Amino acid sequence: MKNVPLAAVDHVDRAVLPIGTDYPPGHVLDWHEHRRAQFLYGATGVMVVDTAEGTWTVPPERAVLIPPATRHRVRMLGVSTRSLYVEPSAVPWWPATCTVVDVPPLLRELLLAAVEFEADYRLSGREGSIAALLLYEIAERAPLPFHVGMPASSDLARLCRAYLAAPDAEATNAAWAAETAMSERAFTRRFRAETGDSPAVWRTRARLLASLPLLRTASVSEVGARIGYASPAAFTAAFTRAFGMPPSRFTAGPAGGRR
Known part of the structure; x- marks a missing residue:
């Protein structure tokens, strides 16, 4: 899905919802929160994510894991994002605070493929397998130190x-x-x-x-x-x-x- 608001598809019965969004330079997503956990990947540009606990600067081709129900703000500096919105019950291992991580080639290609899915993509076959593999790959990522408390x-x-x-x-x-x-x-x-x-x-x-x-x-x-x-x-x-x-x-x- 491309440039689709999460609210329009949050009800869909899928543990992982992939959405790609293009933002104008300097765009700010003001304070908000999601029911789902979010994997926010910046394919281009730099993102700055603020919460009450700290600030995370996300360099190009890196991502930030945002816990569910975390109030946050995102400043987009020339960014095209590829996001995964994930049901909390599917990722009990998700970090309790925002975490910047590297995005190796395999994970990047899986993200690029996933954002072409429809919201109600098939759970069997290629689409379901990619969605499941995305979570395995994210779980393997180590945190990067691009933040201040x-x-x-x-x-x-x-x-x-x-x-x-x-x-x-x-x-x-x-x-x-x-x-x-x-x-x-x-x-x-x-x-x-x-x-x-x-x-x-x-x-x-x-x-x-x-x-x-x-x-x-x-x-x-x-x-x-x-x-x-x-x-x-x-x-x-x-x-x-x-x-x-x-x-x-x-x-x-x-x-x-x-x-």
């Missing part, structure tokens, strides 16, 4: 969401503490308790996540400078430490992209 308290969450919208390498713990009318020590202790990271570590990771959409249209040198790194080497080293692969993997040039 979000503090539970509204004042800290507000600071973090503002920073994600406009990362600033010059931001300091002292400035953030002043915005919450706390001492720097008390602020740092509370921030670490709510996120598991110090504010400085959290901001560094947030800036690195913000680089992923930029790498679609700019060089590693340009992106590193834009997010506050003194040299391409420093940016590459920080990015590789955080995500296990260099930023050149995500550039649009011949050396970038999925390998």
Whole structure:
């Protein structure tokens, strides 16, 4: 199915509903939730998924697993998606929080085939076999670290969401503490308790996540400078430490992209 609203087919008696959707650049799917679990694959572009618990940045040709009944928002940056909406009873192993995963060639081809199905596709034969194999392949995926946690308290969450919208390498713990009318020590202790990271570590990771959409249209040198790194080497080293692969993997040039 292509460009079909989930609400129009959610009632169909199929454990897996595949839907492909094309979005205009910068499109935002505002806060919503699904009864079903969702496997959201970005065949092109970058997606940013927000929940109350955190933010997940999904590079091109990766996917995010969204648990059922999870309120979320998705920002689409040049994205064409291939989604699976899955009955919760069919996937008791589904993660309890959003999870970014790789999409190897076999899974990608199965997704591309599945979105050509009708909503009431045959459960026997090729179509039913593909739907079943999709779930086996998804269950084998390992999580990728493209996310930051979000503090539970509204004042800290507000600071973090503002920073994600406009990362600033010059931001300091002292400035953030002043915005919450706390001492720097008390602020740092509370921030670490709510996120598991110090504010400085959290901001560094947030800036690195913000680089992923930029790498679609700019060089590693340009992106590193834009997010506050003194040299391409420093940016590459920080990015590789955080995500296990260099930023050149995500550039649009011949050396970038999925390998």
